Amino acid sequence: MKNSLFSKMVVTYTIIITVSFTILAAFLSFWFQDYFIKTRQRDLTRQADIIEGIATKYLTGASSYEELTTSIKFISTYINDDIVLVDSNGYVYSVTNIKYTPLIGKQIFHDDLENINNSDYIDAFNEYGVYMDEKIYVMMKVVKDTKGQSMGATLFSVSTDILDKSLSNVYQIIWLSAVFAVIASCIVIYYFSQKMIVNPLSEMSGVARKIAQGDVDKRVEIHSDDEMEEFANAFNVMADSLQKVEQNRKEFISNVSHELRSPMTSIKGFIGGILDGVVPDEKHKYYLNIAYEEIQRLTRLINDLLDLSAVESGTYKLEKVPVDINEIVRICILRNENRIRNKNLDVQVFFEGSELWVLTDGDKITQVVTNLLDNAIKYGKEDGLIQISCRKKGKKANISIFNEGSNIDEEDIKHIWERFYKVDKSRTQKVSTGLGLSIVKKIVSLHDEEIWACNKENGVEFIFTLQLAKKSM
Incomplete structure (x- = not known):
């Protein structure tokens, strides 16, 4: 998957883990070497301390030469290194490797044993025909008696x-x-990333494509x-x-x-x-009046649809200014006086x-009052009562x-704000477009x-709130 989240994540984690283990391995290597x-x-x-005791016994005559050579050869085999013994004057008196035999009885050191370094050992060996390469390291331990006097030295030839x-x-x-x-870490990361992230995202991606194709019933199960x-x-x-929107869209188109x-x-x-001559001349005016009423109904429906579309699209901008809500109510009542x-x-x-001054958009809130009053007139009973009140409550x-x-x-009260929602027939009239309350809401x-x-004892009451404002100058 080129440039996929999964590949990027695996590559990132692999780099982090590789760098981490490389640093750890390098640290362990240097640490273990030291x-x-x-x-x-x-x-x-x-081992030098052990040899010191053996050499002291030999040099003081407490043990034989055979016992000395047997002991140091055993130690040489144990440590896998060659051993050379010299006395206090620098003479070699015992070796564990036959290649050092030419040194026996030779004075290879003339200086103080404690002042001799590794190159001095190698030069001394080479001088008597025992050639040492650069891969040999000689370690020396001075042998001292109980009084601290030098009795010689033990040389270890370490390869x-x-x-x-x-x-x-x-x-x-x-x-x-490492x-x-x-x-192993990459395999674990691959498996768990695939299981916990990639597969769920792929499932959601597939469901999203199906929803985009119109199958809005699909859901993700994670x-x-x-x-x-x-x-x-x-x-x-x-x-x-989206499913609800799609359902509302279908219902809206249907309605x-x-x-x-x-x-x-x-x-x-x-x-x-009328055009076909089926309707008598004396009935023309009657049927034309009915057609005119239907055209008015279409006009109201189209106007309400345009208003609703403007509100939902966000182009219905508000210009809030202090407005006297009492005056708006008076105007709306006068406009509906004949009805x-x-x-x-x-x-x-x-x-x-x-x-009663409120902060609102005068034109928009006039439409709210008009629609609510229109609703009250349409659904109010003949010779009935309509009550309108404007009161302060806090701010x-x-x-x-x-x-x-x-x-x-x-x-039904839960749904009256929905577009084209129909309640029982007693409150449904032909003059209603079914959009007025949606626009109000x-x-x-x-x-x-x-x-x-809310329902009252003998009717229905609609209430809305507005923010109070100071009187404009």
């Missing part, structure tokens, strides 16, 4: 090849372990008890929302199609009947003072519109205010 050499030196020092070979074996173990650890499960749950919540088809069918039928008289409605208005103004009439089922929400409906 540890090995110091351990080797301590081991030779202990650096053996040291290098031992260290090389250790280095191989360390670096092979390589194995890197490979149970990992971690952030990936939370992400999957959030994805499913989004899918639920709009139905609302447009009915008046268009009526208009077509009436005008077609109120036709139904013989008793409209009662309660104002808390002659003015808010509460505007309520009540109409006498049938109650709304509690289950969205305008009030744009103001960051609240609106709700």
Whole structure:
């Protein structure tokens, strides 16, 4: 998967682990080299102490030459190094390797034994025909008696090849372990990354493509008890929302199609009947009036659809200024005076003072009051009561519109703000577009205010809030 999250993650983790194990392996290699050499030196020092006792016994006559050679050869075999013994005058008197036999009885050192270095040993050996290469290191331990007087020295001929070979074996173990650890870590990372991240993301990606193709019922099933499960749950919540949006879209198209088809069918039928001569001349005006009413209904529906579209698209901008809500209520009542008289409605208005200033968009809130009052007039019973009140409550103004009439089922109250939602037939009239309350809800929400409906004993009341403001100058 080129440039995939999985490949990037595996490469990143592999680099981090490789660098980490490389540093660790290098540290262990240097540490073990120092540890090995110091351990080797301590081991030779202990053997030198043993040889010191054996050499002292021989030099003082307490043991034979055979006992001396047998002991140091055993020690030489144990430590895998050659041993050369010299007396206090620098004469060689015992060796463990036959190649050093020419040195026996020869004075290889003429200076103080404690002042001789490694190059002096090699030069002395070479002088008597025992040639030493550069891979030999000679370690000397001075032999002293009980009084601290020098009685000679013990020389250990240590081959650096053996040291290098031992260290090389250790280095191989360390670096092979590091390589194995890197490979094992990469396999573990690959497996768990694939299982915990890549597979869930791939599943969500596949479901997302199916949802994009219209299969909105698809969901992601991930149970990992971690952030990936939370992400999957959030994805499913989004899918639920998309499904609801898709369902609302289908219902909206269906409702709009139905609302447009009915008046268009009526208009077509009436005008077609008139043009075909089926309708008598004396009935022309009657049917033309019906067609005109249907055209008005279509106009209201289209205007409401345009308003709703503007609100939902975000182009419905608010210009909040101090406005007298009492005056808006008065204007809306006057505009509907003829309808109120036709139904013989008793409209009662309660104002808390002659003015009540609120911070709002005057045109938009006028539409809210108009729609709510229109709703109250349409669904209010003949000769019934409409009550409108504007009161202060804390830092808010509460505007309520009540109409006498049938109650709304509690289950329906939850859905009255939805587009084209139909309640029982007693509250459904042909003059309603089914969009008025949806527009009201969205305008009030744009103001960051609240609106709700509740059933009263003999009717229904709608209440919304607005922020109080000081009177404009």
